[in-house]
Amino acid sequence: MRIAKYAAVIVAAGALALTACASGSPNGGGGDSAPEPAKEVSFDEGTTMAKLHDAGKITIGTKFDQPLFGLMNPTTNKPEGFDVEIGKLVAAELGLSEDQIEWKEAVSANREPFIEKGEVDIVVATYTINDERKKVISFAGPYYLAGQDLLVLEGNPDGIKGIDDVKGKKVCSVTGSTSEKNLQEAGVDVLATDTYSNCLEPLRSGEVVAVSTDNVILAGLADQNQGEFEVIDNPFTEEPYGIGLKKDDVDFQNFINDTLEKSFKDGAWAKAWEKTAGKVLSTPEPPTIER
Numbered sequence: 001m002r003i004a005k006y007a008a009v010i011v012a013a014g015a016l017a018l019t020a021c022a023s024g025s026p027n028g029g030g031g032d033s034a035p036e037p038a039k040e041v042s043f044d045e046g047t048t049m050a051k052l053h054d055a056g057k058i059t060i061g062t063k064f065d066q067p068l069f070g071l072m073n074p075t076t077n078k079p080e081g082f083d084v085e086i087g088k089l090v091a092a093e094l095g096l097s098e099d100q101i102e103w104k105e106a107v108s109a110n111r112e113p114f115i116e117k118g119e120v121d122i123v124v125a126t127y128t129i130n131d132e133r134k135k136v137i138s139f140a141g142p143y144y145l146a147g148q149d150l151l152v153l154e155g156n157p158d159g160i161k162g163i164d165d166v167k168g169k170k171v172c173s174v175t176g177s178t179s180e181k182n183l184q185e186a187g188v189d190v191l192a193t194d195t196y197s198n199c200l201e202p203l204r205s206g207e208v209v210a211v212s213t214d215n216v217i218l219a220g221l222a223d224q225n226q227g228e229f230e231v232i233d234n235p236f237t238e239e240p241y242g243i244g245l246k247k248d249d250v251d252f253q254n255f256i257n258d259t260l261e262k263s264f265k266d267g268a269w270a271k272a273w274e275k276t277a278g279k280v281l282s283t284p285e286p287p288t289i290e291r
């Protein structure tokens with residue numbers, strides 16, 4: 001069976017990768033950086049894995065304005081965060097180094113079109129797996145389970161305790177996100193913008209009483225703007241984060257799922273968390289992959 005064949009090669013390559021990591025990485029990361037790329041991978045001809053490996057390049061869509069998950073570092077001109085580390089893990093299993101990744105900014109509304117048009121090979125961008133999206137793309141994962149919550153001004157001047165307290169009130173969220181849809185379904189008056197960072201000014205000015213999206217995105221924004229905002233911490237949805245890929249590319253989906261499962265087991269996933277989101281949030285248990 002094809003899947004079993006490349007899985008065996010990857011396990012062997014993964015062992016090499018660990019050895020390489022112990023001897024230090026050219027990126028100067030040592031224990032900090034993503035695993036050293038597995039050089040001796042080989043893939044069945046015609047698969048997306050073979051194509052990406054042979055091209056020596058993968059294009060990954062991620063957020064550029066979400067602290068902890070995907071935030072552009074203007075000094076290095078590279079994004080940083082948990083999603084970025086997950087993208088690096090996938091690239092490494094394809095035998096690609098960090099330098100062989102092209103990062104493209106994804107916003108909530110352009111993720112499916114990016115994948116459908118082939119502008120990116122994968123999307124790793126706080127991307128909830130759901131049936132509506134599965135009509136046009138496929139997902140690997142989940143690699144994290146978030147939940148939608150509310151961000152308010154520090155001190156919570158309106159005394160908001162949860163979603164019921166903002167029904168009929170104005171709350172900022174992002175077009176094309178599950179957050180926007182969940183709010184609309186709950187009877188909240190939504191001010192929709194393109195990125196969550198663009199929701200902060202309306203919250204500061206009092207145009208909205210809250211910003212709503214996944215708790216981990218809100219935690220990152222609160223951490224980035226110390227003393228200004230707080231997360232209510234009363235999540236009201238489940239948001240399993242997946243890696244978006246071309247619809248029905250089952251070999252690639254299985255490959256990414258195998259990669260994620262390996263990272264759950266060998267500690268690479270936990271390490272990726274600890275160096276990014278883990279600076280603010282406690283380390284969760286890895287979720288179970290949907291097969």
Ligand code: GLU
Binds near residue numbers: 127176
């Ligand atoms: N996870 C949700 C979604 O995929 C909200 C966060 C986001 O917009 O990236 O739509």
